Amino acid sequence: MSSESSPSLKAGDHVFLVDGSSYIFRAYHALPPLTRKSDGLPVGAVAGFCNMLWKLLQEADETAAGVTPTHIAVIFDHSAKTFRNEIYDQYKAQRPEPPEDLIPQFGIIRDAVRAFNVASIEQPGYEADDIIATYACQAVEAGADVTIISSDKDLMQLVGPHVIMLDTMKNKRIAEPEVFEKFGVAPDKVVDVQSLAGDSVDNVPGVPGIGVKTAAQLINEYGDLETLLSRASEIKQTKRRENLIEFADQARISRRLVELDCNTPVDVPLADAAVRKLDGEKALAFLKAMEFTTLTRRVAETAGKDAGTVEAADLAIKGWDAPETAAPSGSSEKSVASPASGAGPAALAEARAAEIRAIPLDASAYECVRDVARLKAWIEDAFETGFVAVDTETTSLDPMEAELVGVSLSTAPGKACYIPLGHRDGEGDLLGGGGLLEGQIPLKEAIDLLKPLLEDAAVLKIAQNLKYDWVILKRLGIEVAPYDDTMLLSYTLDAGLQGGNGMDALSERWLGHTPIKYEDVCGKGKSAVTFDKIALDRACSYAAEDADVTLRLWQVLKCRLPGETMTTVYETLERPMVPVLSRMEMRGIHVDRQMLSRLSGELAQGAAALEAEIHEMAGETFNIGSPKQLGDLLFGRLGLPGGKKTKTGAWSTSVSVLEDLAAEGHPLPVKIVEWRQLTKLRSTYTDALPDHINRETGRVHTSYSLASTTTGRLSSSEPNLQNIPVRTEAGRKIRKAFVAAEGSKLLSADYSQIELRVLAHMAEIPQLVKAFADGLDIHAMTASEIFNVPVKDMDPMVRRRAKAINFGIIYGISAFGLANQLGISRGEAGDYIKTYFERFPGIRDYMEEMKRQVHANGYVTTIFGRKAHYPDVNTKNPNMRQFYERAAINAPIQGSAADIIRRAMVRMEDTLAASKLSAKMLLQVHDELIFEVPDEEVDATIPLVARTMEDAPSPALSLRVPLQVDARAAQNWDEAH
CATH class of the missing domain: 3.30.420.10 (Ribonuclease H-like superfamily/Ribonuclease H)
Incomplete structure (x- = not known):
């Protein structure tokens, strides 16, 4: 920030008021204790505070507030005793003393604020909240907007048309809808709710037996605290009525304790908090004295100093080989945990582990x-x-x-x-x-x-x-x-x-x-x-x-x-995914038990018919479900080629083996694969799903695993709802059994070709980028490039081949695999792949770069910075090495797609709530989200869901290609998909 002081506050200004006490304790608890190496001074809270403040100063417009302030002040509590202790001597009486190692950091943190040339404000006898309230009221009266940097619920009473709060740890904007979600009332009624519910942390007594939810119901019904207390005799619940009458004065005292004073006689005019230019020399002197290496370097770069000299000197002090990348928002300064710790984050972690x-x-x-x-x-x-x-x-x-x-x-x-x-x-x-x-x-x-x-x-x-x-x-x-x-x-x-x-x-x-x-x-x-x-x-x-x-x-x-x-x-x-997925799991989804029962019977009949056909083709009766009997038949008695034995000496009858045989023109393996699919669908879904219906809710509740895949994709279990085949008739029938509750529809919102779009972005393929930007049929365009045929009136078979190549390339498909998939010769498939790379050379470059990165680092990253580790990639076993290389090529693509839908899910509930829509997110199936939506809200919900998903990458990055979401609502999952 480089704005100079303005003489007074005016309309159009934007004031940032930082709750300094909240910042201190967040910073203190962000990391284990840190000390200054030279003298052992505790500086962990100082380091965290400086990082958070610097991040806010440099990137305020990139936060959820979305603006750069014209005025900024950090407001602190001056002392424990305030005028509220005269009202109620037990106010905050049970608050413990600050941690011993935090006490010497309070004064240093004030020095830090001044070192960054930001107004540091505190006043004896008044809490920081009252000063914040006064400044906020003054700013609004002058026509300015206010952002309060805090998540403290006590400050939510100040939120209004020109006042929001910003939780920088979560980068979450707290406006009137968020306040209502927390308290059940509008911001101007928060004080009334708190007066009834009390606060155990601050020792605000409230009314016994009344919590926030009940308080909100009462205030919404009676309008305000005084009206409620005057009409307490009307309350039907005996205990609640008695408590409201008996503790009425206590509620009134509580109101005086929780209501912020907007008329605090502030010593420092708000106009004096105008944003000032960074005094680089002053800031660097402070940071170097604190021995904050990384932040010193960042501030030096911003201030235009000799960053290399500063960095080299501090790195020499720390013994680090090279600077780490600047830490993201909410991080704490990387200081040495102890003199014995080594060079870099891995050594610091090991040193910390040794201490513990x-x-x-x-x-x-x-x-x-x-x-x-x-x-x-x-x-x-x-x-x-x-x-x-x-x-x-x-x-x-x-x-x-x-x-x-x-x-x-x-x-x-x-x-x-x-x-x-x-x-x-x-x-x-x-x-x-x-x-x-x-x-x-x-x-x-x-x-x-x-x-x-x-x-x-x-x-x-x-x-x-x-x-x-x-x-x-x-x-x-x-x-x-x-x-x-x-x-x-x-x-x-x-x-x-x-x-x-x-x-x-x-x-x-x-x-x-x-x-x-x-x-x-x-x-x-x-x-x-x-x-x-x-x-x-x-x-x-x-x-x-x-x-x-x-x-x-x-x-x-x-x-x-x-x-x-x-x-x-x-x-x-x-x-952020924890509560999102938890709520989805708790909601569950309706399934039609009778439909599943009918379908189970159909699958059993279909499997029985296939079994008879297989026995007739084989010329004998055998147990199709026995890998040993099947292997002996195929590779022993029938002598089919391509047999492979497992470590136990038995013939392998895996899906890939059977599909390879089918591709060579053997009909029996085709029927066996079909039989396996039907029996698996029956055992996994039509027979099993009814057992998963919860006795209390009447719905099926799957469980999502956040940490089971290398790429960040979610997995589903008990039951697994992510592997129901969408392209087979039987799979579609199973999806028909997933139905909406009465008066609702299921809404399916699915990313269109998201992994191809991510590939086009990461590999910077001009033809693909333009095709997606122009809304063209990507598979037809690819077919036109490879096979030199016009897009118009294209043969569907030619397009199908291009589609197989497009998706196969992402997963490192071989000529053999493509040949099997398309039913063509291996040589022809190899020619297709060769031509593909010639027409889109950037894809080959991307693949080679991913292989280089994984061999050098042991991991690759998504566009959001997620790391997918492949520590054994440098194995001497060529087959395993190629397997890890293929995985490393795919991981950034699949992982980035997974990250995008995660971002959409995290934002979805707040977006729906802000629009006052009651749609509930129920399922995530790879690139698809399933919602249950009241009939009357379907038309409003579909475009909002699609837009939220399409905008998910922002503001972290701008993709070179637009995302597209196809959304539709129907009575069951299959019809909505």
């Missing part, structure tokens, strides 16, 4: 929490720490069926507890309370205590595979936020590397510790029992250890993101 491994991991030290007082103490500890690892224990792997048995928490390595809630000594009904072991906190009471912690924006919740726990807790009325997921952190950083992203594998890899196995606690096979039957001491050791290990893994993995430039991937493509 040195802390004993002793299951006997964990606490089994069996009374409310101890649970409250753990909750207070979590509030004081600012982060807590959370894990749930349940009765089932299906989160829609499971009952909660217990919750484990960890607030520091080696410090963990287990809270048993549903352990039983017999077969009693958990919901009815029968058979529960004594000495457990009642489930509802524990949930009521945990809910404020698990939903509080000031406390980061950490979990391994949070999506499961998210659904469990959401069913109990808790929506966990904010959060980190160690499985997704590992997946972001190391997708494709050996060992996987499960907790046990990560623990062994990073902590050198083998956790207690679930089967060692609950048994396996027929002797297995559910977790609610486990003795409390054994359950505590297992469950609390999970939370302890998860917290330690977070401390190792989270700090790797900035140094390896993976923060943006994690923050925009991985972490």
Whole structure:
């Protein structure tokens, strides 16, 4: 920013008001503790704060706010005591003292703001929120717009036509719809809701027994707090009525505590916060004194100083070989964690892991929490720490069926507890309370205590595979936020590397510790029992250890993101997907049980007819489902060519083997492939799907895996709804059984040829780019290029061949594979591929570049920065090497397409809500999204969904080709597709 000070505030100006206290604590908890190498001064919060502020100053117009400010100020709390303590002496009384290593950083952070030539404002006796409120009101009165940089719910009362909030950690814009979504009321009624609901963090009493949801209902019904209190006698619910009458004055006091003062007598005029030119010399002096190497380099480059000299000097101090790429938004400065740490992010991670491994991991030290007082103490500890690892224990792997048995928490390595809630000594009904072991906190009471912690924006919740726990807790009325997921952190950083992203594998890899196995606690096979039957001491050791290990893994993995430039991937493509997919899984989808039953019968008849035909063709009866009998028949008795034996010595009868035989003109393998397809469809879908219908919801709830593929594609299981064939008649009939609820339609929105479009962008193929830009038939255009035939009146068979080549190239198809697919000779197929590369030379260049990158780095990246690792690509085995090379060519294309649809999914729900549409996203099937839409909203929803999907890559990048989405609504999935 280089604007000079303006004499006064005027219409058209845009004011940024940064909630400095919020920034400090976010920065402090972003990474494990960091110290200045020269003297051991704690500087972790300073480093994180500086990165966040610099990012905001440089890229304000690229945030969700979308503007560059004319005025900016960072506002801090001056002291703990304010005028509110005179109103209510218990206000914020239970707030813990700041962490010891954070206290010396408060003053330095003020110095940092001034070093960046930004107004730093605080005032004795007033909270930062009141100063922000006053400035916001003054700016609006002058005709200016305001962006408040914070996610603090207390500031949401200020949101209005000219005031928004910006959560920079999530790059999320908080306007009136978002406030309504959180509180259930408009911003001008937020104070009334908070007056009733209170706030356990700030010790605002509110009215007992009334939470945010109930408060919103009451305010919407009665209009405001005073009207409600004056008419409290009309409330039908006895306890609610009595509490409103008894605690009316307490509600009024609460209102005075939560309402911000827009008339604070500010000492610094807002006009003095006009954006000022960066004083490079001043900023660099501060940053170098703090030993913030990377940020020093970035600021030096911006300030026009000798960046090379600054960088070389600081790199010499740190012992780094070369600078890392600038860290994305929300990252913290990469400082040396300890003098022993080595050069670069990998060494820092290993050093951090070594530090954590040195802390004993002793299951006997964990606490089994069996009374409310101890649970409250753990909750207070979590509030004081600012982060807590959370894990749930349940009765089932299906989160829609499971009952909660217990919750484990960890607030520091080696410090963990287990809270048993549903352990039983017999077969009693958990919901009815029968058979529960004594000495457990009642489930509802524990949930009521945990809910404020698990939903509080000031406390980061950490979990391994949070999506499961998210659904469990959401069913109990808790929506966990904010959060980190160690499985997704590992997946972001190391997708494709050996060992996987499960907790046990990560623990062994990073902590050198083998956790207690679930089967060692609950048994396996027929002797297995559910977790609610486990003795409390054994359950505590297992469950609390999970939370302890998860917290330690977070401390190792989270700090790797900035140094390896993976923060943006994690923050925009991985972490936001947890609630999106959780809600989709909870919604489920209707299936027509009777239609499936009829189709199952049809498939059985079709398979029986094929079986008889196969036996007749073979000249004998045999078990078609037996690979051994089938192999002996085909390659033994019939002597068909191309037989391959497996390691066990048996003939291989895989799909590829049978398809190769079919391509050579043998009819029997064709029939066997058809028989396999029908029997698989029957066993996997028509017979199995009814068993997956949830007893309570009457719908099928699939489970999505976020971290199972190298490329970022989602996978579906229990049941798998992504592998239903769309091009076969039987597959289409199965899709007909997926139906909309009464009064609704299913809307299918599908990206058209997205992987070809991504290829055209990445390989920069002029002909393909122009064809997509002009909306041409891409396969016809390709056929015209390769076969020298006009597009007009093209033979469909010629177009089909071009289509097979277009899609085959993406997956590294060989001449043999293309020949099989098209039913032509291998030589002819080879000529087609050769001509294709001659006409589109950029594709060959792209392929060679991907091979070069994967051999050099061990990974390739998508256009959004996701890494797909292939660590064994330099194997001496030529077949395996070629396999990894083909995968590396495809991964950036398939992965970029997967990233695009992820971005669309993350934005979709907010977009629909902002337009006041009630469509619900139900399924994701590769390039397709399925929604359930009320009949009367179909016409409005289709274009909005299509536009959101087509705009998904922005603002991260602009594709050279436009995306196209085909969307249609119908009563069932097949008709909508």
